[in-house]
Amino acid sequence: MVFSSGLREEQFGTAIAIPFKSENLLEEGEHLWAAEAPSAGGPKGRISARWGCVALLEHPQVPLPRDIRARWTERVVREPHYGKLDHAHDELSAVDERGLLGICWPRAENGSLLEMDALLATATCPTLNAGDYPSSRKIADAWSTLGGRKEAKYFWCNRKHGITTFQDAEIEARLRELGLTPGGSGVEECS
Secondary structure, three states: OOOOOOOOHHHOOEOOOOOOOOOOHHHHHHHHHHHHOHHHOOOOOOOEEOOEEEEEEEOOOOOOOHHHHHHHHHHHOOOOOOOOOOOOOOOOOOEOOOOEEOOOOOEOOOOOEOOOOEEEEEEEOOOOEOOEOOOHHHHHHHOOOOOOHHHHHHHHHHHHOOOEOOOHHHHHHHHHHOOOOOOOOOOOOOO
16 A cells, blocks of 8 residues: 555545644654554654655645744655655655655545644555556455465455555455455454
């Protein structure tokens, strides 16, 4: 699952937004990264690695104060590999050099703009196929390997918790064809 600046609105997926525990944006970014990279052993002042980064999305109608945005950007430029994410040949990177996520502001289930001032999200580096995103079939087939079973579990857990992409129905159908369902063919159940 990756962010793409080239998606049309009908291709948007669904996600879960969780309010910050504190008002310290930088601290929250570090905690989010620690959750995404648990092998790092907790917050250690990082918000990125070669495979991804925490990015900031501002509400389009309620911009953050300049000093907060400036501190975020100052923090981002200290990361050695920050935002160097691949993207399809016909689109811009989903994360810019200031650490801002280049997607539309999300909508709540009722269609209204999500009522938050800002969002932090983890943007990951996609696996491209000749400069484009892989098809649903290629994605599911890649998960049929022993090493790919972990990714299949990740997919099923996302589905269980309401996190989706526009390709999920096709991916799910192919995974079922391959027998890669939770509890089957070595794919662990989602907790």
